[in-house]
Every structure is written in structure tokens, then in C-alpha cells.
Amino acid sequence: MQRPATDWTIARASRAQSIDDVRAALLALRGLSPADLECRLADLEADMEAIRDLDAAAERVAAALGRGEEIVVVGDYDCDGLTSVAQVVLFLRAVGHRRFAAVTPTNRAEGYGMPLAAVTEHPDAGLFLVLDCGSFDREPVAAARARGADVVVLDHHEVSDPRTLASASILVNPKHPRCSSPFKDYATAGLVLLFLARLRRALDDAGMGRPALDGDFLALAAVGTIADMMPLTGANRTLVHHGLQQLNRGASPPLQGLRAVAGLTGRTLSAGHIGFQIAPRLNAAARVADARAALDLLLAEDEAQINRYAHELDRLNRDRQRQVDEISGELLPRLEAMAERRTIVLADTCFPLGINGILAQRVVREVHRPAVVLQVFPDTGLATGSARSIPGFDLYGALEACAGLLHRWGGHAMAAGLTVRLEHLEALRARFEAVALEVEACVYQPTARADLELDPALIGPELHAALEAFEPYGVGNPRPQFALREQKITGTRTFGSAGAGDHLELTLEGGLRGVLWGGARRAAQVKGATVDLVCGISWNEYRGTVQLEIKDLGPGLFAPPVACGAQSVGES
């Protein structure tokens, strides 16, 4: 089963003749005003007011602090959950509140969500503050409430049917149909930062001081937002812009410890560095062992501890990479037999729960199909795992259509988690495929979109600087991709560690250089040819000049677009 070649379109019809043209086109394409590029933190205030029950949550926690109540902070085991818990703990320490426990689920087989043990193991707690999970954790929430404790949930998971919500005392979730927040795409870590800002105000009103929300909080909020793949638009753009700035100034010693083991000290951190190098190390703990190691790092207070935990996470991350490579080698050949299918559902005892999200993403990358990868547990008769989607295919809606066959599930349009009884596995496979057959065929054809065509003469340091103003790039705000038509390739050079993954450096007539990562095998084919290119612009530190990051190239790359109603903005 081969991934089909990408159909490229160009969003803007006219070719840019100046840097101002480029800037204006990018603003228009991303729906941004010049003021949006300023990323003013003060603009978050209005949003804060609109988030339903954020003030009630702040008042309840302020009361707990006033009474010295025991607080249990529960967070999901991924980066978003852990950075959320870490912010709350930093805040509790800052106000001198000592009666608290920080809990994250450790039993991966149990899946996601608030563990019942958080309730049973803390019989004296008066308040459970549940972060990045809890919206639908009916059993543990009910157990806590039955004991007379309050449960305050801050979460961002989809709420399609409010009748299925757990009976939290206070639920803050921008996805709740009755939440009037104009911005819905917060990660929990971003929501927690706004919550703490509101809590500061409540404490101030109660005469309990006004602890500073320093750069550490913004740094943690940014890491949670990027790691959870939230779109870097609106409030997230502002949070991430400032969080990255704080990280680059040295905020959050634990995150600096991870930066060091990732070899990123002294380099300017981008959202990409967080998403591809920092977040995987934090997530590795829960994937390979126990999320506690990541939480221990984020809560560590002295340098020796930070150093030790950061190295531990780095080692776990290498274990995780090795595991993914081994299992991919076993799993990807199975796709050969599935070329006729629109969806892929793989289940096996050997697909470890901790990494099956990564495995599902690999399947998507390989064949451009929605994919589910489950670990089978013969003892319990359940299979649990992750699903990943392609643009234009609403995974959440598809799973909702399969809900009768699912034991437990939750997620978003592009990613989800699910558990199914083994006896329903075949029926799930069939119904998921049936749902996929209802979706327009063109969704299964990979498409991507370049922003606009450029005159190659514009490519230089000035353009690079203009593009920096549109950072942070990532989900929802992809790095601009430019179309160059009919460029003659005058030179090629391969480099890398030898093997299929080798890279190709190209020189265009006129002297511009570009890199096609993993493209070494195309060297002979393109040398001397005249081709169209899609490329990003990056800075080559070694040469001190701009270079092209080539995404694709070939003759006649920009064919007229095929109409597709469900077409979404290109993948990155």
C-alpha cells in the first residue's frame, strides 16, 4: 500500500513581487490583523471573563486555601496534564499552602482519566482539582462527592452530550455548549494559566496576597499547548509566543534541564523544538514507564534533582524510540494487505499502550488513511489504544457513530483514545470502514497547499525576517510554504549517514540552495532538470544565509485543483 502523491494547490493566484506582498498575503490567508502579530497578553483578559465558571472555580479554590483544606491535584499523564498540574503546584507553593497532593494516573492499562485511587487514597481531602481529564470520569467524581468533597474540573475535551458529564461541583470546559468563550481551542495548560490569574485576583480580594505569575507559568502553559497539538491561533498564539520568549530567557529550570539533555541549550527555541524534542521526552515517561518521572522533574526544586530526572527522561525517550522503530518494522508490512480499505484498525498484544498513538500516526503518514492501533488484553477481554486521522475526516464524529460498540472513548477530530471489548472488534472494524465510505473520496487523496508563488529574487535575509513576525509556527499556523515555478537545478549533493534516509542539497540557477530531507535517492532524477518547487525558508547557521526547505519538487507540480467539498487546509 503506497501513499498517493500529494496534489498541490497555491492559495494565492498572483505571484508576490515584494516583501510587502508576501506579508499582506500571509495576513489575509491566516485571517490575521497586524495587531494579532503583537500577541498582547492583556487581550487574554476579555477571554478570561467569558469562560464559564472560571470565576466560581477560582472562588472555590481560594476558599480552600483560606481554610487550609487538603487539595488533591489530579492531572492526566500527558504533557498537557502534567504541565497543568505543575503550574498549580508552583502556585500552591508560592502561596505557602502545604496540604496538597499531586496525582497522575500511572496504570496505562486503565487508560486515561481521573483514577479512582486518587479519591480512595486521600480520605481527608476536601477538594479535588482535576486537570485535563475529569469531564466524563463519572465514577471517581461521584465517589469524591459522595464523601462530601468538592470536585473542580478544568478540561478541554469535547462535550457532545452534556448529559454524559460527570457530576463535578464546578466544570470549566470551553467546549461545553453553554460556555460562551469566543476561543474554544485552549489546551488545559492554557486554561490553567487563566484560572491562576483569576485565582490571584480572588486571593487579593480576600486579603490573602497576590502571588506573582512569573515566566515559569507561561513556559509551562506554552509547552502543554504545543504538545497537545492545539492550533496556534488566537489566545494560544499569544500564550505560546510569550511562553517561548520566557523559555528562551531561561524560565522554568526543569524545562531548561530537558532543553540541555535535548542539546538545545544556546539555540533559540521554536514551537517545533518543543513539539518534537521537549514534549516527547516528557511524554516518554508515561509511555514507557510511569508518568510520575515527568511530574517529578516538573516539580523538582534543586539542580541536582532536575539534572537526574532530565537524564532519566532522556533515557526513557530513547527506549521509546527503539520500541517504536522495532514495532513499526513489524506493523507496516501488514498494511500491504489492506490497500482496498479506507480505514486501518490494527490490534495485537504486542502494540504497547504507551506508544500506540505514535504507531497510529506512523500508519497515517505511511498510507494517508484514518488509523486505529490497539493493544489487546486477553485477560480482561479488552483492546485499548489510539486513533489518528487525516484532514477532512472527522474522527470524533466517526467514533461517535461507533459509540455503541465502544467500551470507552474520547478525543478530538484528529486524535482519540478508545477501548473496545474483543468480541466487538470485528464489528468496530466494519462500522468504522462504513462511516469512512460515506466520506467524499477526495479526502483520501493527500492534498497540500502552498501559500503563494514567489519571485526567487525575493528570497533572502529580509524575507526571512518578515516571516519571523508570523511565528510561532505549528498546528493551525503552518510555516509558510512558497511555490517556485520552473527552476533549473544546476547542482546536487547528497549528505547524511548513508542509507535510504539520506538527504539532498540542491543548487538552483541563480545560486539559491535548498535541502530535501530524505531526498538523496532523487539526485540523479533532478540534476539538470527544470522543476516546480514547494519550499519553506530557513536560516542556515553554518553558512549564515537563507536556504530553502524543499517539501516537494517535480515538473508540473501545480496542476489545477480538484474540487472537493470537504477539502481542508493542507497538511504540514
Ligand SMILES: [Mn+2]
Ligand atoms: Mn489536553
